[in-house]
Amino acid sequence: MAQLHRKVRRRRLDHAHKTALGLVREHDVTAHEDLKIRKMSKAPRRSPTPTRRVRSCPTGPPPKRDSTS
Secondary structure, three states: OHHHHHHHHHHHHHHHHHHHHHHHHHOOOOOOOOOOOOHHHOOOOOOOOOOOOOOOOOOOOOOOOOOOO
């Protein structure tokens, strides 16, 4: 069983090496980016509700709410 695993591993490595070599030979420039995907996976921010006024609203800012009620 170990022999079979070694054979499959070598075949995969060979394919990866040949593919990478082909890309390097085909293109003049190659770039490698170290992506930090931890913060990319967060949910997008919620958009403001349609009833909420925006500061650039011609009627002025929304009235302030009293925190005691």
